[in-house]
Amino acid sequence: MRIPIWVRLLPAAALLLAGCGDFWQAPDGGSTSFSLSNSGNISFVPGATSGNTATITVTPTNSFTGTVSLACAVTTTPSSATSPATCSLSPTSVAISSTSAQTATLTVATTSSTTAGAYDITVTGSSGSVSETTSVCADVSTTSGTCSAAAGTSGNFYILSSNSIAGYSVSSGALNAISSGSYTLSGATASSVAIGPNGNFLYVATTSGFIPFTINTSTGALTQGTAFGDQLAEAIQVDPSGKWLLDASAAGQLFAYPITSSGTEDTSRSIQTTTYLAGNTVEQGGLAISPNGALVAVALGNTGTQVFPFNASNSAPIGAAYSPTTKPYGGSGASIAVAFDPQNRLLYIGETAAFNSNTNSGALRVFTVGSNSLTEFSYSTPYAPTGTSPHAILPTSTGNYVYVASWQPSAAGLITGYSVTSSALTALSTTAATGTEPYSMTEDNTDSYVLAVSNSGTTFDAYTLSSGQLTSSLTSSSLSTPIAIVAAPLP
Helix, strand or coil: CCCCCCHCCEEEEECCCCCCCCCCCCCCCCCCCEEEEECCCCCCCCCCCCCCCCEEEEECCCCCCCCCCCCEEEEECCCCCCCCCEEEEEEEEEEEEECCEEEEEEEECCCCCCCCCCEEEEEEEEEEEEEEEEEEEECCCCCCCCCCCCCCCCCCCEEEEEEEEEEEEEEEEEEEEEEEEEEEEECCCCCEECCCCCCCCEEEEEEEEEEEEEEHHHHHHCCEEEEECCCCEEEEECCCCCEEEEEEEECCCEEEECCCCCCCCCCCCCCEEECCCCCCCCCCCEEEEEECCCCCEEEEECCCCEEECCCCCCCCCCCCCCCCEEEHHHHCCCEEEEEEEECCEEEEEEEEEECCCCCCCCCCEEEEEECCCEEEEECCEEEEECCCEEEEECCCCCCEEEEEEEEEEEEEEEEEEECCCCHHHCEEEEECCCCCCCEEECCCCCCCCCEEECCCCCCCEEEEEEEEEEEEEEEECCCCCCCEEECCCCC
């Protein structure tokens, strides 16, 4: 189990991706004006004219209206394929005039002589300077089955351990290290990691302060900079504007550190310090900022959850906390994880020990975000993901699903999924196993992978998704006590 950083400071204690593309899309800090998703991978025999289609959905965000042009390309084929599959879309553009999503049909065409195997197809939506993608795998087989060949190469992601940061991608069904993407944190112990909204820098919070790294956006390589700031940081996040580094500190304060567009400390501006209510140590998943940059939430253990207004344009961006503080459900347990949905509608809170008579006592609470207030969903009791300790919460970019990674007593962790509406969650029919004590989840920027790390089990897991269901596709046990994972954002 990970030892909290404040304890370590006491003097006495001196992913063969087996599936193909899915319809996930990483959050992008609120600048994207639409997202693409699909109905899942497809499987059919060569020459078939049924079962060879998928639905492409274009969902507007941030009040977007306009025309989105659609195009598709077969990007991966079996080796030396004969009569390879082709793709087409109908219609080839959709008009967005309201908050309603629009759809198109992707058709994959083959002949009776098409080489069997997996064909990875990328659908691109474009409007002005905005371009988004989603990936579908077509399993062209002589027998029925599921898409089982590698979907290609993932985007870059970074895994934090207690004394190192390392970059990886998934390709050829294996977890592959990024060249010049790994650093040992000499003489420092890490607690949290955060990546900038443009993917050109990241920070590691350590006992030596924040260690900044510049990211080569082409190769993923890291270049270490000079440490600065708080040596007691427990959880950090970069705000969507890229102007501030937020720090939930073991000193009982929420800091906003001014940073430049390249990720260095901006010494021309002042650091803001805000005292929050006393509570247990803030965990890696216990700090979140809304995609529009308007709210910051901090999970403070048995004290509950505090929410602060935030305005990146202000010299002191953190406002006065919402009142009252959201206490743990039933007056017991602890708030340990928080997340905002991508449409800025909902706040998710993960709590322990919410149900005293239930072995799986972890709870997922859901609140509608209002002006200076939170309104809890109308339910008799909160949602109960399988497990006792919901340490990580991951909403999808469309807001249609949310996933909770929980610990279980003396067992591997589990990810429980829910479909989401503006007023209720519905549990999905299956859960996904993780390593022991899952600590952190993220999405890769190709819309193809859901990634998780487990601290005690020293494992990395990757999953594919179909109609909300997660399917394990790659597990690696070669990591050293991973505590957090972040992925490069969408281009």
